[in-house]
Amino acid sequence: MGSGVVCFNIQPKKAILCDSNPHLIRFYQALKNGEINASGTRTFLNREGELLLRSEGEYYYQVRERFNEKKSPLDFLFLNRSCFNGMIRFNRKGGFNVPFCRKPARFSKSYVTKICNQIARIQNIIQQAEYRFICQPYSKTIAMAGKEDIVYCDPPYIGRHADYFNTWGETEELGLHHSLTRIPCRFILSTWHSNEYRSNQYLDTIWSNFTCLTRSHFYHIGARESNRKPMLEAMITNWEP
Numbered sequence: 001m002g003s004g005v006v007c008f009n010i011q012p013k014k015a016i017l018c019d020s021n022p023h024l025i026r027f028y029q030a031l032k033n034g035e036i037n038a039s040g041t042r043t044f045l046n047r048e049g050e051l052l053l054r055s056e057g058e059y060y061y062q063v064r065e066r067f068n069e070k071k072s073p074l075d076f077l078f079l080n081r082s083c084f085n086g087m088i089r090f091n092r093k094g095g096f097n098v099p100f101c102r103k104p105a106r107f108s109k110s111y112v113t114k115i116c117n118q119i120a121r122i123q124n125i126i127q128q129a130e131y132r133f134i135c136q137p138y139s140k141t142i143a144m145a146g147k148e149d150i151v152y153c154d155p156p157y158i159g160r161h162a163d164y165f166n167t168w169g170e171t172e173e174l175g176l177h178h179s180l181t182r183i184p185c186r187f188i189l190s191t192w193h194s195n196e197y198r199s200n201q202y203l204d205t206i207w208s209n210f211t212c213l214t215r216s217h218f219y220h221i222g223a224r225e226s227n228r229k230p231m232l233e234a235m236i237t238n239w240e241p
Helices: 005-010 022-033 038-054 059-070 073-080 109-127 138-143 170-180
Strands: 014-019 130-135 150-153 186-194 211-218 230-237
Touching: 014 022, 014 138, 022 073, 022 109, 022 130, 038 059, 038 073, 038 109, 059 073, 138 150, 138 170, 150 170, 170 186
Parallel strands: 014 130, 150 186
Antiparallel strands: 186 230, 211 230
């Protein structure tokens, strides 16, 4: 599933959205059942943002410790919107370990309003359609596909800091290829093609028998602005668009 941006922009009437990250799935399940809504989120972020501001940023680490213990979906949202570069990264024990972005005044009124507007929009999309949110390995999800389905895969980019919730390396990439070559329907796989320094070697090996479309995209994540470079993205598919 990743961020879900593809589904929420296309807005199919029916979809199964899966991810191996239980915190991500739990958040969207909470949106679906009404446990989280825009009004409650505003109250939560205003309160937590004020505590963050008073602590000059140290409160972030209290919330991070609280989340790692209790797994609250709202704490997950708070961390995602106040951590370094909005990254999602977990250690081997399953603990969220991204540091603070060093901006204590992170939750301004305008930013909280933007977040709440996003929640209201996505919640409306979810409640107007038939969406299932499931936490499970990609192999089980792909095996559920029927011949009239379309499978969209957005795994961590192999060879590019792929620690997300689970690790992603050659074994996982080969497993994904194995699963996708056996489904009875169309698929689309999102990955990276190249940047100014190197190319994705797997496009010329295991994915070479499929169609590859490319699109330039700016890579926003990097410790320094000078490290944030344009990248050529790749869309791998088993049919000719």
